[in-house]
Amino acid sequence: SKYQKKDEYENTLRQLSTVETKLAELNEKLTAIDNDLFSEEFALRIQEQVNKFNRFFSSVSYELYGEKYALKFDTKVVKGRRLYEFTAFNLNFSSGKKQGEISCFDIAYTLFADDEEIPCMHFLLNDKKELMHDNQLLMIAKLVNAKGIQFVASILKDKLPEELNKDEYVVLKLSPEDKLFRIESN
DSSP states (O other), rough: OOOHHHHHHHHHHHHHHHHHHHHHHHHHHHHHHHHHHSSSSHHHHHHHHHHHHHHHHHHHHHHHHSSOEEEEEEEETTEEEOOOOOESSSOOOOOHHHHHHHHHHHHHHHHHHHHHHOOOSSSEEEGGGSSSSSSHHHHHHHHHHTTOOEEEEEOOGGSSSSSGSSSSTSSOOSSSSGGGGGOOOO
16 A cells, blocks of 8 residues: 555656746746847837838828827836837827827728738728717828728717718617617617
């Protein structure tokens, strides 16, 4: 009985030793990958791509807002892990302008992806666009139409600019009487 227990314990110790060895191997591989991801060469590659993206981002934002937005990145450590953090240079405080910045980013990314031959959808799904000024919504509509991008936004009818409140632009209208999927009835 004691030999049986001894064998069980020795087997458990062998298993633990095997797992520890495997963990050490995986940690070495992770460290190598991490070192590659945070090497100077990789940071230069990221900077090249960010620079390419920023050409589109600043162009779109200038066309819509008369301002040239740009993206930047920094490395930071969170909970012991190195990460890349991407942020915009500009500091927008109004929620409407923040929504505009998001739209500029989305449009710019679609154009960048096309240029880089990265597969992407050519429609942008948006919310909270009623926070934006009518002229920005009109400029976005004009820009996405010219670039072949579909811009889908849920907006209350009374917040929609008159020029866009036409049947040709509206795909779906919902109301308290006509709800999505028509599951509920009053």
